[in-house]
Amino acid sequence: MPVIRAAACLLACCLAAPLAAQTGPAPATAAPQGPPLPACTAPEFRQFDFWVGHWDVYPTGSDQLVAHSLIENLYAGCAIRENWMPLPGQGDAGGGSLNVYRPAEHRWRQTWTDSSNSLVDFYGGVEGGKMVLTGTRPGQGGAEYLVRIEFTPNADGSVRQVGTRSADHGRTWQPRYDFTYRPSR
Numbered sequence: 001m002p003v004i005r006a007a008a009c010l011l012a013c014c015l016a017a018p019l020a021a022q023t024g025p026a027p028a029t030a031a032p033q034g035p036p037l038p039a040c041t042a043p044e045f046r047q048f049d050f051w052v053g054h055w056d057v058y059p060t061g062s063d064q065l066v067a068h069s070l071i072e073n074l075y076a077g078c079a080i081r082e083n084w085m086p087l088p089g090q091g092d093a094g095g096g097s098l099n100v101y102r103p104a105e106h107r108w109r110q111t112w113t114d115s116s117n118s119l120v121d122f123y124g125g126v127e128g129g130k131m132v133l134t135g136t137r138p139g140q141g142g143a144e145y146l147v148r149i150e151f152t153p154n155a156d157g158s159v160r161q162v163g164t165r166s167a168d169h170g171r172t173w174q175p176r177y178d179f180t181y182r183p184s185r
Contacts, residue, residue: 039076039077040075040077040078040101041077042103044101044106045077045078046077047101047108047125047126047131048080048099048101048108048131049073049080050153050159051082051131051151051153051159051181052071052072052073052080053071053181053183054068054070054183055068055069055070055183055184056068056181056183056184056185057069057179057180057181057182058182059177059178059179059180060160060162060178060179061180065087066086066087066092066179067084067085067086067090067179068085069082069083069085069181070082070083070085071083078100079098079099079100080098080099080100081096081098081099082097082098082099083096084096084097084114093114093115093118094114094115095112095114095116095118096112096113096114097110097111097112097113098110098111105123107123107124107125108123108124108125108131108133109121109122110123110133110135112135118137120135120136120147121135121136122134122147123135129152129153130150130151130152131150131151132148132149132151133148133149133151134147134148134149135148137165139167143167145166146165146166146169146170147163147164147165147166148164148165148166148173149162149163150164154180157182157183158180158182158183159180159181160178160179160181161177161178161179161180161181162177162178162179163175163176163177163178
């Protein structure tokens with residue numbers, strides 16, 4: 001009798017194996033979820049919100065429209081994206097930037113790129129009521145120079161953006177541009 005029982009068990013296992021293979025493996029349980037993504041709700045993440053909007057851009061003190069700019073708060077408030085769109089004939093490349101507050105560094109970072117394949121990383125934060133970002137840009141003959149952008153919110157809802165550069169490591173600064181961003185109508 002033990003031989004018959006052993007043979008019956010062996011036969012049952014042989015018949016069950018193909019059936020188990022057809023049904024596939026047991027369903028996996030859901031992987032445990034990690035901690036939630038950062039909410040980006042600390043006050044520092046809102047420091048640059050004054051720049052968010054649809055803008056018409058003019059040289060400061062002028063009514064000659066030179067560009068449009070769309071500045072969006074994205075990714076659950078964790079980033080601000082710029083889309084710079086100069087008007088034809090303005091001699092400027094279209095481009096944009098991604099701006100993020102880096103809590104571990106206690107500063108903002110902007111990465112700018114444009115249609116001339118320029119790439120500049122800026123770093124900084126709020127100084128005296130304005131956002132001030134500084135980076136390094138390649139110059140003539142492989143030399144590098146500092147570039148600085150200052151964004152100032154104005155009482156009328158506009159934003160002034162002033163760009164300067166320094167060839168002497170920040171001892172002196174020369175103007176590059178001075179724009180006023182006015183809300184698009």
